[in-house]
Amino acid sequence: MNSDSPLLVLWDKCCRLMVLALRSLWLHKLRASLSVLGIIIGTAAVISLMAFGEGSMHDALEDIKRQGATNIIVRSIKPPDDGSSQRRSFTVTYGLTYADFERFQMVSSVIGSVPMRIVDPQEIRRMQYMHRGRVVGTTAAYQNINKIQLVMGRFLVDADEEEGDGDDVGMRNVCVLGSDVAEAMFPFESPLGQTVVLNKHLFVVVGVLAERMPTGAVGGSSVSAEEFNNDVYIPLRTCRGRYGERIYIRQSGARSGEQVELHQVTLTVTDMDQVRTTGDAVRDLLERNHLKKDWGVTVPLDRLEAAERQKQRFTVLLVFIASISLFVGGIGIMNIMLATVTERTREIGIRRALGAKRRDITFQFLIEAIVQTSVGGLFGVLLGLGIVYGVPYAAEQFFNSHLPAKLHVLSIFLSLGVSICVGVLFGWYPAQRASRLDPIEALRHE
Amino acid sequence: MSFHNYTPVLSTMPGVVRILDLVKNYELEAVTVRALRGVSLTVEEGDFLALMGPSGSGKSTLLNLLGCLDRPTSGNYYLGEEDVSEMEDDQLSEIRSRYLGFIFQSYNLLAQYTVVENIEVPLLYQDRRLSEETRRRCVELAELVGLGDRLDHRPMQLSGGQQQRVAIARALVNDPHLILADEPTGNLDSRTSDEIMQLLAKLNQAGKTIIMVTHETDIAAWARRVVRMRDGHIESDEPNPHPNGHIALVTRH
Numbered sequence: 237m238n239s240d241s242p243l244l245v246l247w248d249k250c251c252r253l254m255v256l257a258l259r260s261l262w263l264h265k266l267r268a269s270l271s272v273l274g275i276i277i278g279t280a281a282v283i284s285l286m287a288f289g290e291g292s293m294h295d296a297l298e299d300i301k302r303q304g305a306t307n308i309i310v311r312s313i314k315p316p317d318d319g320s321s322q323r324r325s326f327t328v329t330y331g332l333t334y335a336d337f338e339r340f341q342m343v344s345s346v347i348g349s350v351p352m353r354i355v356d357p358q359e360i361r362r363m364q365y366m367h368r369g370r371v372v373g374t375t376a377a378y379q380n381i382n383k384i385q386l387v388m389g390r391f392l393v394d395a396d397e398e399e400g401d402g403d404d405v406g407m408r409n410v411c412v413l414g415s416d417v418a419e420a421m422f423p424f425e426s427p428l429g430q431t432v433v434l435n436k437h438l439f440v441v442v443g444v445l446a447e448r449m450p451t452g453a454v455g456g457s458s459v460s461a462e463e464f465n466n467d468v469y470i471p472l473r474t475c476r477g478r479y480g481e482r483i484y485i486r487q488s489g490a491r492s493g494e495q496v497e498l499h500q501v502t503l504t505v506t507d508m509d510q511v512r513t514t515g516d517a518v519r520d521l522l523e524r525n526h527l528k529k530d531w532g533v534t535v536p537l538d539r540l541e542a543a544e545r546q547k548q549r550f551t552v553l554l555v556f557i558a559s560i561s562l563f564v565g566g567i568g569i570m571n572i573m574l575a576t577v578t579e580r581t582r583e584i585g586i587r588r589a590l591g592a593k594r595r596d597i598t599f600q601f602l603i604e605a606i607v608q609t610s611v612g613g614l615f616g617v618l619l620g621l622g623i624v625y626g627v628p629y630a631a632e633q634f635f636n637s638h639l640p641a642k643l644h645v646l647s648i649f650l651s652l653g654v655s656i657c658v659g660v661l662f663g664w665y666p667a668q669r670a671s672r673l674d675p676i677e678a679l680r681h682e
Numbered sequence: 683m684s685f686h687n688y689t690p691v692l693s694t695m696p697g698v699v700r701i702l703d704l705v706k707n708y709e710l711e712a713v714t715v716r717a718l719r720g721v722s723l724t725v726e727e728g729d730f731l732a733l734m735g736p737s738g739s740g741k742s743t744l745l746n747l748l749g750c751l752d753r754p755t756s757g758n759y760y761l762g763e764e765d766v767s768e769m770e771d772d773q774l775s776e777i778r779s780r781y782l783g784f785i786f787q788s789y790n791l792l793a794q795y796t797v798v799e800n801i802e803v804p805l806l807y808q809d810r811r812l813s814e815e816t817r818r819r820c821v822e823l824a825e826l827v828g829l830g831d832r833l834d835h836r837p838m839q840l841s842g843g844q845q846q847r848v849a850i851a852r853a854l855v856n857d858p859h860l861i862l863a864d865e866p867t868g869n870l871d872s873r874t875s876d877e878i879m880q881l882l883a884k885l886n887q888a889g890k891t892i893i894m895v896t897h898e899t900d901i902a903a904w905a906r907r908v909v910r911m912r913d914g915h916i917e918s919d920e921p922n923p924h925p926n927g928h929i930a931l932v933t934r935h
Contacts, residue, residue: 240811248811260794586790589751590852591779591807593772675751679790 253600257607271572272612274565275658279616279651282558284623286647289554291628291640293547300540304381308503308515309534310340310522312496327482327493330530334497339521345514348504350377353475353496360417360468361433367420369466371434373475381502382464387415389428389443396471407474411439415447416465432468437478439470511537562654565612566662573605573666584670585678597671605663606656613655617648697760698859698891699725699748704757704767706743717743719914720757725860725893730886730925732902733895735911742864744911745895749782749862750774762859779807783853783861787868789845791837797824797848798833804856823851827881843874850881854890861885863894867901879904883926 261268312331337351353373360367378384379391389412396408411432418427418441427441448464470478482495505514515535522531577584584597592600621643628639706718717740725731735741746752747759750766751774759767766777783804784790791800801820805812824833827847829840837845846866853861863882867875883904886892894905902908904926910917 240809242809245809245811249806252806252812256794263794582790583792586792587803587807588775589749589778589784589790590804591775591856593775593807595772596775596807676746679751679786 249596249599250603253603254607256600257604258611260604261608261611267572268608268611271568272565272608272615274568275562275609275612275655276565276616276619278558278561278565279613279655280619280623281561282554282651282654283617283620283643283647284627284641285554285557286551286644287620287624287641288639289547289550290644291642293543293550294642295640296543297540300536300543304383304502304504305537305540306505306508306511307381307536308505308511308518309536310336310501310503310518311532311534312499313530313532314494315528315530327495329495330528331496332498332501332531336522336525336531337498337501339525340501340503340518343503343514343517343521345505345510345517346503347506348377348381350374350381350502351472351498352378352500352502353472353479354499355475355479358434358468360421362421362431365421365423367417367466369414369417369468371468371470371475371479373470373472373479375472378469378502381504384464385446385448386412386443387446388426389441391443392469392471397473407477408471409437409439409474409478410442410471412443412445412469413441414445414465414467414469417468418444434468434470435478439468508537511535558651558654562651562658565655566609566658569605569609569659570662570666572608573601573663574669576604577601577666577670580670581673581678581681584673585675585681588673588675589679594671597673598667601667601670602660602663605667606659609655609659609663610652613652616655617652620648620651697724698727698729698762699723699893700758700760701748702758702760704744704747704759705755706740706747706752707755717914718747718754721911721914721916723909723916723919725891727859727891728886728889730883730892730904730906731894732905732908732922733893733911734897734899734902734908735917736897738913739911740914741895741911743914745862745864745893748860748893749784750777775807779804780856781859783856783858785846785849785853785861785863785866787865789837789842789849789869791845791848791852793837796834796836797829797840800837800848801851801855803852808856820851820855823854824848826854827851841874842870843877846870846874846878847881850878850885854885859891861890861892863892865896866894867896867898875901879926 310332314328315330334351337349340346340349351374355371355373357368358371360369360371372378374392375397376392376394384391391412392410396410398408411434413421413427413432421427421432422430427444430441431438432441433439445464445467481497482493503514503518505511512535515533519533522533587597587600624641624643628641631637631639701721701723704718704721705716708715708717719740721740721744733741733744743752747754750761750769753769753774754767757767758765761777761781764777766774769777778784792803795803798817798820801823802812802816805816821830821833824830827850829844829847829851832840832844837848840848850866853863861882866882867878870878879901882892882894886906892905894901896902903922905922906925907919907921909919
């Protein structure tokens with residue numbers, strides 16, 4: 237009597253049954269593909285949804301990181317009309333002041349600060365070229381805090397703020413162009429050392445920024461996105477001198493003006509742990525010095541954490557959707573397996589007569605279901621990979637839109653594992669049913 | 683007791699098959715069908731028994747019981763020295779895969795398997811690995827029944843006679859103590875029937891114990907012993923002094 241180790245015997249049986257299952261799948265290609273369609277779609281959905289979710293979340297996180305996790309952004313916000321609307325034509329003065337900027341320096345954990353004056357879309361001209369862009373008056377520190385990359389020339393330097401050795405009124409008329417502006421102004425030549433016209437004054441181009449992704453708009457409505465590519469940077473001092481502090485807007489016939497000293501101050505804090513407390517300190521400082529709520533404090537770190545929380549919620553939702561589609565797929569498998577059991581009753585009878593035990597029959601049909609779902613899962617993974625790599629490519633090619641997708645390697649194993657589990661779960665009942673058939677009845681079955 | 687390594691001890695001593703007062707009742711909705719009403723029978727090793735009788739006589743029920751596919755309502759069935767009538771389902775499967783060979787009227791081959799693979803099936807359930815050796819044995823058996831050149835054919839590609847030969851090879855692969863044949867020639871023409879019966883007679887002469895159900899007298903004429911049944915009883919049990927194949931083989935050599 238030949239007696240091998242039971243484990244080896246089991247493995248041998250497994251291999252045989254898998255080959256048999258694959259063979260019968262191949263024999264009934266159409267039926268098999270229809271029955272595992274649910275699994276295929278489910279798996280592909282898990283992989284692609286996870287990839288797109290991960291991709292967009294990744295983009296959002298990158299975006300926040302670009303703003304700087306150790307940064308605090310303080311902005312001027314036009315306060316709501318407080319019933320003094322009769323003074324329609326008067327100039328509204330609000331926002332951060334130079335005094336505020338000085339006060340921020342006194343907070344001990346602040347190691348860097350950048351003041352910004354933002355002059356809303358201005359015409360930038362050079363010969364026949366014209367472009368509308370944001371003019372930003374700022375200082376050299378802006379480069380570090382916003383991690384500005386230059387393709388040529390230099391960014392603003394501290395010396396640009398100094399008086400003298402500039403034009404007739406001692407201002408330095410230099411500017412650094414964003415990539416889009418540079419492209420529009422100087423399509424065929426290097427902009428360095430050339431001049432552009434801003435508000436009737438000539439500015440010498442000293443540097444050009446590398447193209448970069450815009451940072452997303454910050455939660456609150458008052459805080460707009462930073463674009464970079466459409467910006468022109470000039471020294472803060474020059475900006476004050478050339479544009480002044482009042483900006484007049486013509487609005488439905490009425491002229492209204494506003495006077496803002498600084499539109500934004502970006503503060504850098506020593507480390508991430510300090511960001512919250514410093515943010516509170518800054519708020520406190522502003523509350524004490526401003527009568528109106530004409531300022532806003534944004535801490536990107538808060539957004540980072542909110543985004544991470546959202547990512548978790550998103551993952552839970554995805555798992556839920558995936559489990560629904562795989563559940564539906566599993567029902568498809570169960571349905572076809574039940575039909576198969578009926579169809580193969582005679583085969584079951586033959587096998588039973590030739591010595592198959594109940595558990596052999598259970599095992600056979602279970603393996604068959606698992607093979608079906610895992611083959612379906614494999615095709616689903618392929619389809620999912622196709623979607624993850626194909627759709628963003630197509631979107632870029634045909635619609636010129638950026639669709640972030642980041643393949644999650646874990647999702648492949650997860651969805652394959654779940655497919656196999658679905659096979660076990662939904663193959664169990666039909667397999668049990670097959671094994672319970674009476675061999676004599678089964679043999680008589682036509 | 684683990685069923686896994688369960689190997690019943692069978693002696694091939696007096697009587698491969700001994701059944702004592704076997705009763706089988708089928709409980710239908712309202713009535714109880716008494717298929718076997720106390721049947722006793724002993725089959726010696728090397729016997730070739732033809733079981734005859736009109737339909738409803740209980741011969742199929744008896745064959746199912748002999749084949750360990752069913753359990754009797756009462757009575758005992760000793761296969762060798764084992765009392766099979768009390769066994770669990772798994773133990774019966776074990777008995778079937780080790781000690782019994784089946785030949786059916788409609789061949790009952792597995793359509794998705796080739797000839798060799800079909801012959802191999804009973805070995806699949808013997809809790810051992812299939813080796814090159816077992817595969818060789820299957821090929822030898824296929825050659826024995828005259829299908830050495832059709833090893834990789836599927837049942838659909840074979841004639842009825844050829845399919846039945848595969849079934850016979852399959853019934854031999856586990857070297858059974860008892861071969862059970864249920865109208866093995868029922869679906870075949872007379873010439874093919876003859877060939878199949880010659881094969882069975884040859885096996886019997888080589889020492890195989892065969893019990894065959896048939897309702898054709900000229901098929902029963904191949905057996906050494908003819909048992910006739912009626913209404914769940916054994917009506918007659920007579921030896922056949924001149925079985926067909928025996929003479930044929932004797933005259934041939």
